[in-house]
Amino acid sequence: PESTLEKVTLNLTYIPNVQFAPFYVAIEEGIFANHGLDVNLAYGNEADMVALVGSDHQQFMIASGEQVLLSRAQGLPVISVREWYQHYPIGVASLKSSHILEPADLRGKSIGLPGLFGASYIGFEALAGHAGLSDDDYELRSIGFTQVEALVTGQVDAVVVYLANEPVQLRARGYEINLLSVADSLSLVGNCLVTNEKSLSERTDLVRRMAVALDEALAATAADPDKAFEISRKYVENLEADDPIQKQVLLESIKLWRFEPEPAQSAVERWENMQGILLDLGLMAVRIDVREAFSDAFVE
Amino acid sequence: MTRSSNDLALRVSSLEVSFVDSDGSLGVLDKISFSVERNAFVCIVGPSGGGKSTLLRAVAGLIQPTGGTVEFPGAEEEKSRTGLVFQKPNLLPWRTLQENISLPLEIARRPEAEIAAFTQEMIRLVGLEGFEKSYPHELSGGMAQRAAIARCLVQDPEILLLDEPFGQLDALTRDRMGDELLRIWNERRKTVLMVTHSIAEAIFLADRVLVLTSRPAHLTMDLPIRLSRPRTDAMRYLPEFTEASRLLREQLKSSIAASS
Amino acid sequence: MTRSSNDLALRVSSLEVSFVDSDGSLGVLDKISFSVERNAFVCIVGPSGGGKSTLLRAVAGLIQPTGGTVEFPGAEEEKSRTGLVFQKPNLLPWRTLQENISLPLEIARRPEAEIAAFTQEMIRLVGLEGFEKSYPHELSGGMAQRAAIARCLVQDPEILLLDEPFGQLDALTRDRMGDELLRIWNERRKTVLMVTHSIAEAIFLADRVLVLTSRPAHLTMDLPIRLSRPRTDAMRYLPEFTEASRLLREQLKSSIAASS
Amino acid sequence: MKARSLSAVRNLLLQRISKNRLLLLPLSLLVFLLLWQILVLALKLPSFILPSPAEVGKKFLDVLASGMLWRHFSATLKEILLGLIFGVSAAALLGYGLSKSPIAERMLSPFLVGSQSIPMAAVAPLLVIWFGPGLLSKVLICSLTVFFPVLVNTLVGLRDVPQDLREVMRSLRSSPAQTLRYLEIPAALPVFLGGLRVGASLSVIGAIVGELVASDQGLGFLINVGRGQYDTALVFVAVICLVVLAASLYGFVLLLEKKLLSWQTWRKEN
């Protein structure tokens, strides 16, 4: 019966989007309910949400790996309990005519990115650093979230993008592009399910149920993307039933997901890779113990 | 009409006023003392810029004297003790003539019907019938000033303070308003303190005429007018009238000469 | 002083003015025609609210007549043809007295030195020495009006249009200003058209007195004053003076009675 | 005399035109659409950067038909109206209070001014914690935006009430409440309404800022959706709705001015 379901809020970043299809599926297909959860989805700024979860005003959110480290470095007791993404979802897109085929080709180019913060900045620096480039070798321009527009109007030579979104948009509009993926160079922690230490220790069962539900939701979505897309239309505004672009966005993001939890050892590696970049960039001042940043308690 | 000289409506004692103006302090009133008996009609004359308006405003309580006191012996109630007609009409531009005249009654929270009746009566008295709905800007200078007089009379104050109320009226209206004022004063037993720049008007209307010097103003003359009531036009040619006129004119001239 | 009656400074022909006010159209001037010879001194009297100010404003070109024309035959230049003193002082509140008086000269782009000299001369003429740096609000009603007169005189216009300029002055200043006005008029050969509400003043100052009726105003009398120049106080007691006074007073009374 | 009658004719003409001002708005709209279309043709930008009027028009009809537009529009409208009510009342009350106490004004004004310049994005978590992510925080931001111009103009308007009219009221022994009612409100109204004009059009931005930061409805949300899906026509539809909304609010205040200040045509001379 309904009354036994536990009400929780799950914070997603930005706005309703097909990339969040698993959560819509989990609600509509009763996956959350099967685990005794009544989930309310909320949307907002990632940093704000991390602060709210860190202060235990809310319990769950989806956040990118570097946010967990950055916030822990500032003393926020947040912790990742389940990696959602297999690959770090950032890449560099350029028009075919620019002939940027590998990271080294970025030398001397102007590169647009939303700003000198967040996943796109960190992802780009990881990519460039791995190719032996430094900030003197290219010109970074903060252009806000106008990557597609800036690229096609020739304002910049390349732009830092989310792999599942902008490339699809560009290709769908007939632009031929080259894409460099961060994940090809380096294994980093992408989006994960994040909670806080207090919830983890005091409401372990709740956290477990949430993590398991996420697992099942990912599998269900990947198994029938068409159905997931149809379900998403209830949640995502302005989604046409036959919208080829948005459907492609969903397919592209499924490619990034992690289905089988891996042994803890390689997870530590991914977190350490991330920490190394943050330290190099001066975004973190001191090294922390990455083992405390995630929990593998729910990895089956 | 019986008047006891001990029955005072107003006592002004050593009144001093000075302003802080853009270059230093400006003494305007210099130890002015006088009193006004109940129901007396007193006129004030004096040179321009002397301090006549300032005196009236101090009596009305609109400016705080630098020294001295203004008292209303035996005044019954705090309200409606004085009613002031300013030198400028100062009508509220967003109210029609009628609404301007009824304002004091609205402020005093009188009943609607009474407000309407009194207002209409005053509009008739000052001869502005037909302009009830006009806005101040649609009135000529004289009409606006008549409206301001009506606004004061409608309050039925114990002491009427009038600051050159007829300055902008034409000769005929002026005479008529003077007569009306005497009638009202007589009927309703008012005390009147009026500034005027016409010596003839002062003598014709007043029981006493006070003469102020130029700035800093002090009182140089307090002339009783010994003409019987009611006053008639014929009195203007009596020797008493001419004599008072000569006295006042000379006093004014000498006080201006003395101070400048 | 020679004056040819053909030498006109101003010709007003069938002038009509009506206002659209809050309830319909209000006819104010009704086919007014008269002319003023060069260097003549003409006074206008009439009941309050009749349309005297309106007439002056139409002559000054401030309102567009509904009908008729205003002409200045043989005027040499467009500039400084008329100078108008309003019924209210209308000083600019952010300028000192001195700056208010020098304004017309600044507008006419006169040289600095000339501006200073003329301004000072006018301040002396109207007796406001010592108040050069005062702001309008620091002046008494009469002082402000004198400043407004000075502001008009400083322009040295061909035709002076004066709208009850002495309304707020005390009796003595008023007489003095009248004398000064006659002196200026005489010295500088000005044409003067002046509204006043004092019949005595009109007769004392003017070559001709025009009488307007109450609204809608038309011209009911054009009375030549046959007193010699220069005028002296003694003339006030001449039979011509008394007769003119009686005539005007009667005309005024009858015209008010007729229209109301 | 010729010059005068000429300008009289001109005045008459202008009167005619301004009487038929129902014609004026469509006219200027047409000019605007034309300019837009020319821009599209001249710049040859892809339509996801600058869509043509026709594309936007089609999108508009689509979302109108689906009811989506109205849902988000009414959500934003609600925030704005609530924000206006709170913001304007608070500003008017505080403005009156401060105008009576220059010391309080001097103590508070740095904070009031400061509060204007706090970017919402910077204090969003505090807002969410204190006021929740819902309606309240948006109404609050909107009120805050409206608040300031109305407050300043209330202060300026009350300061400019002519001193001699104040003296009239004092000589009539009017109570502070009566002075407020009979003198201060009508005298300060023109400048106050000027502030309301600004405030009313800013209120729209206020509500949108809140929605852009975090929301799941409203025109600001619709903009986020459009941007996220590179559906620029949708963004334009939302922006145009905002513009129309702001212009309507402004127009409403103008109407109010016309009604409340009818004496002003006459006021000039007093």
Add this chain to the structure above:
Amino acid sequence: MKARSLSAVRNLLLQRISKNRLLLLPLSLLVFLLLWQILVLALKLPSFILPSPAEVGKKFLDVLASGMLWRHFSATLKEILLGLIFGVSAAALLGYGLSKSPIAERMLSPFLVGSQSIPMAAVAPLLVIWFGPGLLSKVLICSLTVFFPVLVNTLVGLRDVPQDLREVMRSLRSSPAQTLRYLEIPAALPVFLGGLRVGASLSVIGAIVGELVASDQGLGFLINVGRGQYDTALVFVAVICLVVLAASLYGFVLLLEKKLLSWQTWRKEN
């Protein structure tokens, strides 16, 4: 008479206090810091949501010493000053023009109002494409923010110039330029400066909005950095700088008012 002399004493006291107003600001600042500290203690919020005054103070000294604060502060200041110059001049010029032509006002005002309500975030792509991500687009947004309140108050101020003073100028045959100089500017100044007060404090938000969307310098950028690194104390330092900046601009306009409107103490009676 007692009441009068009592209130005289009170006035004197108030005068004293307001003369020593150099004391007033630190006082109200102290009250503010105290309230803040109490809030921190009472709510027990973690410092990454609401840092204590001490933490923020320490951070302030850090970034001040490193020169980082000054670099970003001066970048924002530059945008704001340029934005103010452009915005205010444009508004004053256009306001004067529109006040002379009611028809033009009626045709343009919907667009002017509309332009106020376009959220920058929504048109950011166009702005970036047209004006680049750099200084120009920020100055533009800032000008646009300043523009509107100043425009409206210019219009209101010019409309309220007393008609009889206009008649005086006409009777003196003053040219339009002279009427502007001698009558309209001084008469409209009080209300115009009221608009400038609002505009000056809004200009700060204008510049920040641009910086928050896309930038690599300025206080808005610093906020983004602080938020990105969960360094809330840094965000607060930036916000406080903004607040101080806005309050200073406001104070500057107040000073200007005091200087330019010294006649206003006297104006009341005319």
